[in-house]
Amino acid sequence: MSTVPGQSFGEIWVYLSASPLLGLTLTLLAYQGAVKINERCNGHPLANPVLIAVAALVALLWATGTSYQIYFDGAQFVHFLLGPATVALAIPLYAQLGRLKRMAAPLLIALLAGSLTAAFSAVLIGKLLGATDATLVSLAPKSVTTPIAMGIAERLGGLPSLTAVLVILTGILGAVGAQGLYAWMKCRDPAVQGFAMGVASHGIGTARAFQISEQTGAFSALAMGLNGLLTATLLPVLLPPLMTWLG
Amino acid sequence: MLAAITLLLIFQLAGEAIARYFALPVPGPVIGMALLFAALAWRGGPSADLRGTAQNLLQHLSLLFVPAGVGVMLHLQRMADEWLPLLVALVVSTFVTIAVTALVLKALHVHEEERS
Numbered sequence: 001m002s003t004v005p006g007q008s009f010g011e012i013w014v015y016l017s018a019s020p021l022l023g024l025t026l027t028l029l030a031y032q033g034a035v036k037i038n039e040r041c042n043g044h045p046l047a048n049p050v051l052i053a054v055a056a057l058v059a060l061l062w063a064t065g066t067s068y069q070i071y072f073d074g075a076q077f078v079h080f081l082l083g084p085a086t087v088a089l090a091i092p093l094y095a096q097l098g099r100l101k102r103m104a105a106p107l108l109i110a111l112l113a114g115s116l117t118a119a120f121s122a123v124l125i126g127k128l129l130g131a132t133d134a135t136l137v138s139l140a141p142k143s144v145t146t147p148i149a150m151g152i153a154e155r156l157g158g159l160p161s162l163t164a165v166l167v168i169l170t171g172i173l174g175a176v177g178a179q180g181l182y183a184w185m186k187c188r189d190p191a192v193q194g195f196a197m198g199v200a201s202h203g204i205g206t207a208r209a210f211q212i213s214e215q216t217g218a219f220s221a222l223a224m225g226l227n228g229l230l231t232a233t234l235l236p237v238l239l240p241p242l243m244t245w246l247g
Numbered sequence: 248m249l250a251a252i253t254l255l256l257i258f259q260l261a262g263e264a265i266a267r268y269f270a271l272p273v274p275g276p277v278i279g280m281a282l283l284f285a286a287l288a289w290r291g292g293p294s295a296d297l298r299g300t301a302q303n304l305l306q307h308l309s310l311l312f313v314p315a316g317v318g319v320m321l322h323l324q325r326m327a328d329e330w331l332p333l334l335v336a337l338v339v340s341t342f343v344t345i346a347v348t349a350l351v352l353k354a355l356h357v358h359e360e361e362r363s
Contacts, residue, residue, distance in 0.1 A: 023314075027310075027313055027314060028310075030313065031307075031309070031310045031313055048309075049309045049310075050309050050312050050313060050316055053310075053313045053316075054313060054316035054317055054319065057313070057317045058317055058319060058320050061317070061320060062320065068317065068318060068320055068321055071314075071317060072314060072317075072318075075313070075314035075317065076314065078310060078311060078313065078314050079311065079314040079315060081304070081311050082276070082311045082312075083259045083275070083276040083279075084252065084255040084256055084259055084276075084304065085304050085305060085308055085311055086259075086276035086277060086279070086280055087255045087258045087259045087262070087276055087279040087280050087283055088255055088280075088283075088300070088301035088304050088305055089280050089305070090258075090280045090281075090283035090284040090287060091283075091287070091293050091297065091298055091301040091302075092301070092305065093280075093284055094284060094287040094288065094292065094293065097288065103356060105355070106351075106352055106355035106356045107352065109351060109355055110348050110349075110351040110352035110355065111348070113347050113348060113351045114344050114345075114347055114348030114351070117340075117343060117344045117347045117348070118340060118341075118344040121336075121339065121340040121343050121344065122336045122337070122340035123336075125332065125335055125336040125339055125340060126332045126333070126336040127332075128332075129331055129332035129335055129336070130329075130331075130332055131329050131332035131333065131336070132329065135325065135329050135332070135333065139333070139336055139337075142337065142340070143340075143341070143344060145277075146312065146315050147274045147276060147277075148273065148274045148277060151272065151274050152272065155272060159322075161318050161321055161322065162321075162322045162325065164315040164316075164318050165315075165316065165318055165319040165322055165326075166333070166337065167315075168312055168315060168316040168319075169337055170337055170340075170341050171312070173337060173338060173341045173342075174341050174345060177341070177342060177345075178345055181342055181345055181346060182349070185346065185349065185350075187349050187353060189353065189356070191352075191356075192349050192352050192353050192356065193349070195348065195349075195352055196344075196345045196346075196348035196349035196352065197345065199344060199345075199348045200341050200342075200344035200345040200348065201341060201345075203308060203311075203312060204309065204312055206308065207305075207308040207309045210305065210306075210308070223348075225277060225280055225281070228273065228274070228277045229273055229277060229281070232271075232272040232273040232274070232277075233272065233273070236272055
């Protein structure tokens with residue numbers, strides 16, 4: 001395409017969307033705008049930055065008729081950082097080593113209870129309300145971090161990209177609602193709060209937990225990592241018989 | 248910072264290699280996290296450089312979920328068809344999971360503290 005002055009906005013958009021620059025820049029802009037909005041709302045959990053940024057980007061892509069593939073060509077550079085960021089969670093985790101050792105048995109039992117509840121309550125409710133099998137399998141790993149959940153869904157015959165979306169919605173729900181639930185339950189221990197958020201709502205819950213306190217975040221990161229390991233091990237064994245039993 | 252990023256990538260790479268070699272269902276970055284945790288426990292803590300870099304990366308953890316989240320646009324039809332089971336399953340399951348985990352941990356933890 002030539003660079004004749006006076007090209008229409010549509011033509012320039014088509015040209016720019018052919019390079020990864022656009023998707024990457026839009027992602028960073030949308031996120032920073034969302035963080036500003038979140039700050040304006042005094043960090044209210046409902047003004048979740050992921051939720052706002054995703055909604056803004058989907059609206060923009062839809063309005064301009066840009067496909068997700070074209071967007072992701074640029075956004076993949078941000079997506080890639082999920083890997084090293086997951087590895088980096090070892091560092092806040094290590095800071096809690098002492099408390100971790102003291103609480104090992106209670107943490108592991110709570111993890112097992114939470115992990116099984118997360119997968120099977122979602123599948124049972126979905127089945128009861130008439131979801132299709134592909135949706136149910138995609139729903140089962142919703143509480144574990146995106147890369148793990150997508151891997152599990154693929155292995156068990158779900159739709160990995162649907163799983164990614166359900167995982168993120170679950171994370172946002174946990175991040176938005178956990179503190180209200182804790183107030184109602186009169187649960188104040190930062191270790192307990194963080195751990196339960198990490199089991200139920202993985203990285204997005206963990207990001208929220210770090211806003212509450214360093215300790216809450218560290219326990220959430222721990223729970224997220226452990227639940228990823230446990231769900232990836234248990235679900236491939238337990239879900240197929242459950243699906244057969246449900247019919 | 249460059250050294251710290253390289254270290255994170257090396258641990259991720261090791262995690263990916265182990266996951267693939269042993270055909271583990273657990274993704275590489277999670278194994279990388281476990282390996283780095285073990286290394287930190289063995290070495291007695293992260294360097295200031297590694298701690299700073301990790302802090303910077305984790306400060307914007309939410310940003311990293313945005314690209315996958317935008318993938319919702321690929322599934323609008325299925326979600327419109329099955330919105331009720333999806334909505335109820337996500338909301339109820341997420342809060343029941345938080346409540347169950349918190350209650351179990353609180354019960355066991357308080358019990359242990361009383362005993363000690």
